Amino acid sequence: MAVAAKTAAGRRTRPLLEVIALHKSYGSVQAVRGIDLSLANESYVTLLGPSGCGKTTLLRMVGGFEAIGSGTLMLDGMRLDDLPANRRPINTVFQSYALFPHLSVLENVAFGLSYRAVPKDRIKARAREALATVRMEAMADRRPRQLSGGQQQRVALARAIVNEPRLLLLDEPLSALDRRMRKDMQIELKDLQRRLGMTFLHVTHDQEEAFALSDRIVVMRDGRIEQQGAPGDIYTRPATAYVADFIGGASCLPGRILGPAGKGYAIETALGRHVVPGVAGLSVGARAVLCLRSEQVALGDTGTPAEVTHAVYRGADWLLECVAGGQLFQVAHAGPPPAPGETVRLSFDPDRVWIAREAA
Amino acid sequence: MAVAAKTAAGRRTRPLLEVIALHKSYGSVQAVRGIDLSLANESYVTLLGPSGCGKTTLLRMVGGFEAIGSGTLMLDGMRLDDLPANRRPINTVFQSYALFPHLSVLENVAFGLSYRAVPKDRIKARAREALATVRMEAMADRRPRQLSGGQQQRVALARAIVNEPRLLLLDEPLSALDRRMRKDMQIELKDLQRRLGMTFLHVTHDQEEAFALSDRIVVMRDGRIEQQGAPGDIYTRPATAYVADFIGGASCLPGRILGPAGKGYAIETALGRHVVPGVAGLSVGARAVLCLRSEQVALGDTGTPAEVTHAVYRGADWLLECVAGGQLFQVAHAGPPPAPGETVRLSFDPDRVWIAREAA
């Protein structure tokens, strides 16, 4: 009893996956250049980062398809290095799907189940359930090439989740789906992860998806991790201008720290001095940026004058681009948009904006 | 002179592409079931629709890769039927990229230019420019398999746009790109289309993308067109519950038309009677739906009581799910969210919501 309890506790506290100082090069291309990451058991972690920053490479090393350049991978406290892909309790939704062309949709999904302790007569039924989860039960007998892009992607998803692995790697698993279907799939994924206590490492380009699903978001840049944290932290308290800009597209106004003030710092910018909260550890005189998100900037009768240069319809509202002091600001605006060329006044609430480092 | 003017005028008014009663089946699967569509010259049209609704199939018929089931395609007033793909002044960004594995990135992009009236010595330079447009100039000498997913997609984009065709077909050309890169590419595409007077037919799952780029949005469903119109029309005046839900995810409250009233109709719903504008042609007693978008519903001290069931973080705000009268409502809420289980009051401005048909 005591041992079991201890193990359970150990399990709960020990991270499921630990990535330590991981590197990988393809010839002269350094795809991953030193990643340290630890995934708590039963957590949902998403990986965000620009095209080509090394997300797929990282996932492929964890999955066991790419030899590690240098560094260590530990799963459940054990080194993964020598474990071949098929012996890792990990499944992957591949960015390129990699569906078996010679098997039907159902056979594709059933493939992995023959390697789990699933009774033979249950395999087809389980595969059908997984297909139902991705709304593909009607196409069980088709070949992959008879499916549309989004349908193929859903089969790839079903093929991985049906195995209920300890760790599920998802490489842009919903990119080919329409918004509604994507929402449905997000709910299914989250539900699956909670119900079965799986751990997900999910690459996505959709920030809403990242926010909706994740316990933690990891932002990558150029083969490194730029920042990681809870979704709220990443959004409201970005560590660097890069993160602020990449996540949610903040306008970053460069400035110089004058010194600690209030809950944050006093900062001098082209648009005047402001007292604003910010990342810890900025010293006096340091260069930093003031991050303003489009919904944090309001049009009004007072504030900095700015010229509207562009208005983009977004359905629910308009996104205005305004220039003030040579700096571009994005403003979310619900009403009918001012015409380009018009002058407006911009204001923000200093307590809701944020000061971030200029660079990592 | 007179003739030239007439032609120019003719060109301006005659649609570039006309799709008439187009059908296509694969065996027993009816992928496209009667599409009529006309693309004005120099317009930007996006195609939205759920996975598997026939978007790719439509594009493939226009491009000349799939034989027409039945119906007609006219380009510039001439039948396309017998024109082979390589003689159509059309280029395509394929959903599956279809990059040539044996050619370098640069050679892939230069491929089509040798069939245009481009001087030999300009070909490489033009290809490099196109690569710069998609931010891929640094990888000109790589092979496609040495690229990340998003990088491959950008090469596919460059390979098509470099030819500056009359009509460009884009099948989810930005799906593998991160938000920032996608924004940049959207701007480049729009710019290209305007500058060169091209016509774009663009399939996307990203509604923001559709709103930002399009002159017209075509919503497909099950091989048919459900509604087409300007972005604002589609969003604010959806014809059917399906469109209202698919675009922007409105909550649709079923009801019965009591009769014309004000600028719209009086409608009876589970949450009472309302007078609200709506689609033309609804008769008294007809079943219809009241469409409420998340940003049109506000939390307040007055209004219909509802129970909060779920709150999803979206960065800029929270999306609340509330149940009132057995009906699910989505509410965009900027402040800290009420806890699930709490009771709130929902209200909306009757002039800003909309009545749509129950089905097409």
Added chain:
Amino acid sequence: ADAATGILWMTWENLAKDDYLAPFIAANDISLTKTFIGTDDEQFAKLRAGGADSVDLITPGLDKVEYYTASDLLQPIDFARVPNAAKLYDTFKQTPLGKVDGQTYGIPFYWGINPIVYRADLMEAEPDWSVFFEGDAYNGKLAMRDYALEGIMIAAMYLGIPESEMFTMDDRQLAEVKKVLKIQKSKLRTYWNSIGDLTNLFATGEVVCAFSWVPPYYELRAKGIDMGMAKPKEGVIGWCDTIAVPKGVEGARLDAAFALVDYLLGPDYGKMLAVGGPYAQSTSAARDLLSDEQQDKIFVKDLSVMDSFVWKQNPPRYGDWVALWNEVKAS
């Protein structure tokens, strides 16, 4: 200079060694191309299918000439242009083989016997045909030529069927033959197909005794292996190859062809063939130029040996013979 007349001779490789022909080439303005035969039958098939006229001279077995004449592939020999033919041994002058209506189509050219050759160092006593049909001592160490005609002739000789009946055996006799040939097969290491192959089998010790041609006997003795050659009392198979001129060869090529025929029956060639082969020419042209020993080697010292030969003939039911032979091999 005018181009030399070119002629093509289809023949066995070791009859057309360059040095055998050098005097002829030197004396005539003729360029000679040789194409080599795999088997007699291949030669016939090639001519029969492909037309005769692309070759100027061929080398069919005496018993096979009939095939060619029946297929109308040959022209008669013009003896006026082959003075050396006058020196043909009587046997060859008189043989009805190679002739139709008194005209000669295949002129005998050289001849010999097909004896049993064996490794004297590995065998107790000189064998006769019975070694291929009785006893166990040499099981798996014997070889037989893969050739229906000779294979069946030997079985017939072993069974004591006289030469007069041999080529016209009836069903009952053929059934006997089949039975003993099946016994024979069980004793063989292999059937051989070319004499080079058999020589190799003797040399490597795979085979100690075989129905053979003469060359391995001399060749291997020259290498120091103690070889024996047996001429079984039941009968020895004799053979003779002819030289023949296909139909359609005419003009300068015909002249050149006959010049070569005459040379082949003459003393220069005869001597070289006797020494190098060793084989006997069908004429006496070179006989007196040879030592006794050399004459003995090629059986021309005492020509009466020819009388004991069983000459090969064409059995009328040859198709059945071949079928029988294949049946035995496939059994």
Added chain:
Amino acid sequence: MRPQSAGNWLALPVVAALGALCLAPLAILFAYSFFSVDFVTISHDPSLKNYARILQSETYRGLIARAFGSGLLVAAITAVIGYPVAWFLAKRAGAAKTMLLTLLLVPLYSGDLLRIFAWRVLLGAEGAINRSLIWLGAIDAPLQGLLFSPLATHIALTYNYLPFMVIGLWLAFESLDDAWLEAAADLGAPGRDRFRRVTLPLTAPGLIAGGLMVFVMVVGDYLTPQLLGGASGVTVISAINDLFGTAFDWPLGSAIAWTMLAILMLCFGAGATLIRRSSLVAEGA
């Protein structure tokens, strides 16, 4: 581009060549197969006698069956031996690939006959293998059955045609995408199953192509059995050769040839269906 008409044009020269140099000769043979022969005269009275003779002859039926059996056996052996080699060449050889492929084919240039005699030196009673085994003390007396036996024939046939199988398979492996193997590994399939469930079905076109070539060449090879097979080295082809050459029974020879042709065409009809199936599979790429 109209692929169908392009296809017709592409097929045209091939059809012309085959029509003139294969179909026409075969038609002649077909006609012969109904004739009969009297010494060297072919009588042009058509009859089915030759075919009746084949049906009745245990010998010819047996030889045909044996040829097909050998063809299948050697195709299977070369497939088993060649499969890992082809895999290695396509997936592991890297830069050495072309060189290894050529080195695999180079022995074929030494000529059939010479190699057959080399096998005799290897397999003979006094040959290299027997001597080595005796020297090692593995045996006391030479193994007679190594040479002039079906074993010797099949060793040499395997040797002769292995490179063809490897080439066929290598091409199939070249177009096998590693992504599918990765996916199978990801789903837990151990190497054995990745092979059985993914590699094998996806390289089936190569297996069929290679198998076809090897099968046909083994059926047609009479030299190797003749020179290495011993007293039982007869094959249906050498029997047909005998009929054409020795016995001058072209009609019966033609009839046997056409019988084999008919059976083979049936087999290949089945094979072609398989190829078509597996090519459907392969197009999924």
Added chain:
Amino acid sequence: MSRLGTLWVCLVFGFMYLPIAMIALFSVNASDVMAFPLTGVTGQWFAEILGDGRLGGGFLTTLAVAFPVALLTTLLGAAAALALTFYATRFRVLFAALLLLPFLVPRLILAVAQLILFKELGVSRSLLTVIAGQSVIILPFTTVIVASVLIRIDRRLIEAAADLGASGWCSFRRVVLPLMGNGLMAAWVIAFVLSSSEYVLTAFLSGRQQALSVLVASDFRFDLSPSLNALAVLIVLGNIALVVIAEAIRHRAGRLN
């Protein structure tokens, strides 16, 4: 797996070179009988072969046949494979059956039948008839090889090429052709091997010029001279040298790039 694979490949290559090793051994063995025990070393056989103009001529004749045959059958085989797969003709099944025919007929019989045909047409035997006859029997091999590559080429690439304006021919030249390169190379090499080792058809169809395979076969009939071993060793070594040179050139070209 990889190590096991390497081991297996070594074994198989060992097997492939076992007879070659024997041939090499006896090409320098003093005795002219190919049998153990070995009797001493000699260069006699190589001297003999190098001094034999007849075999040299035969070698050239073989090349004069094998080069055109390999070229012709690779081209025709590629055309046939394309007509079977990529640009499938409507008569595909019939066409495939026709292609298989020469595969299925014993050589000798086809040779006889072709000879009859040439006779009827009044065509006399020459290297041209050898080339024609060999091409027909080798064609199915090259077709099968090229087709097995074409089957796996992604059709979407052809669509992409057409989309970019490439006509059928252009998309063939710029996309299909480079992607079938491996297959063409393999087909050419196989055709060359088959042609240069073909004996039966060559013997039947050739006129005055004799290819090496025919000469070697007739030499063999009478005496298995070890000089033929020397010849084989020279051919094998020559080929290996060609490979090594080609590799070296490729390497240098690769470095320059």
